[in-house]
Amino acid sequence: MSTQLDEYLEAEIQSLLTDGRIAELGITVHRREHQLVLGGEVESPARREEICRRINERFPDVEIACDIGITRAQAPTEVEEIS
Amino acid sequence: MIRIAAVGDVHVDSDVLGRFRPALEELPDRADMLLVAGDLTRHGTVEEARCFATEFGGLGVPVVTVLGNHDHQSDQQARVTEVLTESGITVLEGEATVLEVHGSRLGIAGVKGFGGGFAGACASNFGEREMKDFVGTTEVVAERLQEALLSVQVDALVALTHYAPVPDTLIGEPLEIYAFLGCYQLGRAIDAAPTTLALHGHAHHGSERGRTPGGVPVRNVAHPVIKQAYNVYQLLSEEVDLELVAT
Numbered sequence: 001m002s003t004q005l006d007e008y009l010e011a012e013i014q015s016l017l018t019d020g021r022i023a024e025l026g027i028t029v030h031r032r033e034h035q036l037v038l039g040g041e042v043e044s045p046a047r048r049e050e051i052c053r054r055i056n057e058r059f060p061d062v063e064i065a066c067d068i069g070i071t072r073a074q075a076p077t078e079v080e081e082i083s
Numbered sequence: 084m085i086r087i088a089a090v091g092d093v094h095v096d097s098d099v100l101g102r103f104r105p106a107l108e109e110l111p112d113r114a115d116m117l118l119v120a121g122d123l124t125r126h127g128t129v130e131e132a133r134c135f136a137t138e139f140g141g142l143g144v145p146v147v148t149v150l151g152n153h154d155h156q157s158d159q160q161a162r163v164t165e166v167l168t169e170s171g172i173t174v175l176e177g178e179a180t181v182l183e184v185h186g187s188r189l190g191i192a193g194v195k196g197f198g199g200g201f202a203g204a205c206a207s208n209f210g211e212r213e214m215k216d217f218v219g220t221t222e223v224v225a226e227r228l229q230e231a232l233l234s235v236q237v238d239a240l241v242a243l244t245h246y247a248p249v250p251d252t253l254i255g256e257p258l259e260i261y262a263f264l265g266c267y268q269l270g271r272a273i274d275a276a277p278t279t280l281a282l283h284g285h286a287h288h289g290s291e292r293g294r295t296p297g298g299v300p301v302r303n304v305a306h307p308v309i310k311q312a313y314n315v316y317q318l319l320s321e322e323v324d325l326e327l328v329a330t
Contacts, residue, residue: 023094023125023153026287026307040287041307044098071307075106075113079086079315082280082300 002061005031009062013055022051027068035063041071084320085184085239088113088144090313091120091284092305094153095135103138106312111143114315115184120284120304121151121195121245124163132163136170145182147173149193151245151285175243177227179235187319190237192276194228196246196283197221199266206262225268232276239318242273242281242299251293252303253286270295279318 003009010029013036017024024047028039038055042048048068055064088110093103110117119139124131127150139146154163164174173180175193182189199206199221208218232242247253247265256264264286273281274297281295284305291308293301304314 023156028288043094043096043306044102046098072310073102073106073306073312075109076311076313076315079113079317081317081320083320 003059005034005036005062009036009059013059016054016058017051022047022054024051027051032065035065037065037067039067041069043071045070085187085189085318086114087116087118087189087241087280087316087318088313089118089120089282089302089304089316090306090309091245091282091303092122092151092287092307093119093135093139094122094125094306095138096125096131097134100134100138103312107139107142110313114144114313116145116147116182116189117142117313118191118241118243118282118304119146119148120243120282121149122153122284123148123150123167124154127154127156127159127163129159129162129166132166136167136172140170140172145173146171147175147180147182147191147193147243149175149243149245150195152195155195175231177224177231179231181235181237187239188235188237189318190232190235190240191243192228192231192235192240193243194224194231194269196228196244196248196269197224197266198246198263199268200262201250201265201267204258204261205267221266221268225266225272228269229272229275232272232278239279240277242269242276242278244269244281244283245285247283247286247289247301247303248273248281249293249295249301252283252289252291252301254290255288256286264289270297270301273297273299273301280316 179192248269
């Protein structure tokens with residue numbers, strides 16, 4: 001039986017992502033027709049790959065679209081005055 | 084004039100080493116100190132704390148931090164604090180530190196903070212023991228922040244927390260989880276002191292700017308919110324130089 005794309009699956013994936021090994025609490029999961037779309041930002045490409053790998057491993061029949069970005073880490077060019 | 088660089092939620096592990104360092108090397112030309120608003124590590128292990136110290140230590144400016152919820156994940160927060168302190172990084176939890184900058188005294192009071200929610204949608208110290216423990220923790224932490232803020236005589240005062248003191252900087256997060264992202268008690272503590280600026284992290288999908296009910300500027304410096312290595316805030320300025328040019 002194929003995995004149902006429903007609220008319980010969303011919740012299970014959120015739980016998987018926040019377990020001790022991945023520890024990513026800021027990833028969003030949205031259902032779009034036959035796909036699950038992952039969003040948010042992480043600190044390295046390795047983390048993004050690990051997230052997709054873990055979900056594919058646990059739910060091999062679920063199609064994943066990964067829109068997770070890597071947070072930029074360049075120096076700022078402006079200062080904000082606090083008054 | 085004092086320039087404060089700030090960021091939070093950098094979640095350092097070995098895979099992040101080197102990502103922040105080029106921007107951090109420029110920091111002494113841009114700011115007088117770096118404040119980090121918690122979630123320094125990914126799982127709160129000693130190894131990750133060493134990675135943070137490698138990436139964020141030895142910058143040529145003071146580095147002052149609080150821990151975040153991720154830094155408590157492995158129940159090694161005391162050892163994590165030791166590793167950071169041994170590396171010259173100041174870790175605040177219910178304490179304040181004073182830095183002398185260009186003849187002015189800047190006080191920084193810090194706590195991790197905790198959840199509980201905000202006016203109209205907050206948890207109460209009532210009912211089951213677990214609920215009373217939850218809100219009781221929030222209240223104790225906020226009292227410690229207030230005491231720390233009031234413990235110093237300075238020209239400018241910064242409150243540094245991981246959890247949010249106002250809901251303004253949570254806009255963008257699901258409303259249902261606000262109670263896990265911050266609490267009004269932190270805002271009340273900040274307003275009880277002559278606070279100049281409040282900095283926090285934790286809300287990755289939140290907004291950058293807000294104010295406490297008492298009018299203190301609040302900035303969410305979570306890395307996914309500011310989308311650069313750190314922000315720079317200028318306090319006690321006579322003339323504003325909005326250009327930051329590294330030499």
